Amino acid sequence: MMFNQELIDQIRAAFPRAVTDFNGRKRAFFDNGTATLVVDKAAEAEAEARINCSANVGAIFDESKQAEVVIQEGREAVADFLNAPSPSTIVSGESATSLFFNLSxxxxxxxxxxxxxxxxxxxxxxxxxxxVELEERGRIQQIRYAKLNMEEGTLDMKHLQEIIDSNTKVxxxxxxxxxxxxxxxxxxxxKMAKEVGAYxxxxAVHHIAHGQTDVQALDCDFLVFSGYKxxxxxxxxxxxxxxxxxxLKPFKVKPSTNDPPGKFEWGTRNQAMFAAIKGVIEHFHWISGEVQTNYEGKYTEYDENKRSLKIAMDAIEKYEMEFSRAILAGFDDIPGLLDMPKVKVYGLTDLKRLSERDPTFSFEVANVPEDVIVARLWKEGGIAARAGNYYSYAQDVYNKPNINRISLVHYNTLEEVKIFLQALKSIANS
Ligand SMILES: Cc1ncc(COP(=O)(O)O)c(C=O)c1O
Known part of the structure; x- marks a missing residue:
């Protein structure tokens, strides 16, 4: 495995809270689908920007000029990460939700x-x-939802193709x-969208931490992700x-620029968030340096920065796949009654299809309430997880408004997975 023990330890050292919380309590952080822990380079860069360039952009003094530099460098880092053609194609916003409303x-x-x-x-x-807001205002006629293959939690691609027609705009x-x-x-x-000329x-909010995201390879018109994930x-x-x-003509105040990306940006920018995201990208460059001997001759069509980030995210994805393998095998190992599994997973469980999923698992344990699972995982295994509503429409579709979920990222370890499975086994068997 590219992620050897030494590298895993170094990665964990780069996250001030990967091993223990602020009380010094050792715990495994499995709530990454809700928000990830911050990497040291991001936190340090953010604090520095907060202090050294808190002035607003557009003036002649140093703090102001530096704020502009930090914002530009942050956009460049994001553009590299997404393989976007230029930093001016990167718009910033408060949250993915606000950017989606802005776009709609x-x-x-x-x-x-x-x-x-x-x-x-x-x-x-x-x-x-x-x-839905557009639909309610009569700006669109209909929203169409592609169905799921409910058993395996994948998209019904045939249905998706069927609901796209010449009136599909998005x-x-x-x-x-x-x-x-x-x-x-x-x-x-x-490709289906392009065939009918739709946007x-x-x-990309959920997947962003788990693998490569390449806007040019996808040929997408828009893509959104959030820094805290x-x-x-x-x-x-x-x-x-x-x-x-x-x-496009976004809602905007009259005096602000009519050029992108600024015309889409509501209000004064938070320069510290650009400093932070650049810190994250530097973290990925560092990982890339650690694993790059495995990638000789690969991704050579990209410039140095973009190649480096592709390598980092590929290595991360491969490492995380081992979590999925271990978790699914572990769930399977918890004996059920007759042919009923004790742990029911919503989503792909086939070990031959690991590349089709991220290490995010919504599950239930027969006859054990969600809050009991959360409490006992925390108490007995030091596992930080939750049960809840993740604002996923799939939770409506499966009629599971409250469900246990764990989501792992590259600072987690197989050792933590083992502890989680042991704790879950004892919960399931008690
Ligand atoms: C897939 C997905 N999209 C969007 C969001 C919302 O992101 P934000 O909180 O930045 O609006 C989330 C948050 O959980 C998410 O998982």
Missing amino acids: YAIGKELSGSENVVTTDYEHYTNISPW VTVTSASNMLGTKTPLEEIG FIVD LFSSHGSYLYGKKEHLDA
Whole structure:
């Protein structure tokens, strides 16, 4: 494995709270689907920017000029990370939710009311409610939801194809379900959208920490992710194709610039969030340096920075796949009654299809209430997890408004997985 013990220890050392919480309590942090822990480089850069360039942009003194530098460097880092053609295609916002509303308002201005929007049954509501607002205002005729293959928690691609037609103006999908962990076949869906001339939009919030995200390879029109799901501060980023960012007319105040990305940005920027995200990208460059001997001759078509980030995210994805393997095998190992499994997983469980999922698992244990599982995992295993509603439409579809979920990232370890499984086994058997 590329992630040897030494590297894993170094990675954990780069996250001030990977091993213990602020009380010094050792615990395994498995609530990453809700928010990830911050990496040291991001926290330090954020604090420094807060202090050294808290002035507003556009003036001649140093703090102001430095604020501009920090913002530009943050955009460049995000552009490298997403393989975007230029930093000016990166719009910042308060959250993915605010960026989606901003985008839907702008697209809504272009519509006549006869169009439809196609999405899926496993979106986060961030990628549903903004389109519902348009529907309620008569800006679109209908929202169409691609069904799921309920048993395995994947998209019914045949149905998705069927609901796209010449009136489809937007095809908007998450890159992975934050309930099921399922990855979306984005390339295929992007092609379907292009065939009818619809915008292809990607909600990358859940998948962003788990593998590569390449806006040019996807040929998507827009893509959104959030810093707090990627080891950074709050604050989110939208990539948009230049021609769309130029053409769309977002809601804005009159004196602000008419050029992208600024015309989409509501109010004064938080320069510290740009410093933080650059810190995260530096963390990935560091990981890349540690594993790059495994990648000789690979990704050579990209410039140095982009290649380095591709390598880091590929190595992370491979490491995380071992979590999925161990967790699914471990669930299976907890004996059930007759042919009924004791632990029911919502999402792909096939060990041969690990590359189709992120290490995010919603599950239930027969006859044990969700809050008991959460409390006992915490008490007996030091596992930080939760049961809840993750604003996933899939939770409506499965009628599971409250469900246990764990989600792992690259600072977790197989040792932690082992402890989790031991604790879960004892909960299931008691
Ligand atoms: C897939 C997905 N999309 C969107 C969001 C919302 O992101 P934000 O809180 O930045 O609005 C989340 C948060 O959990 C998510 O998992």
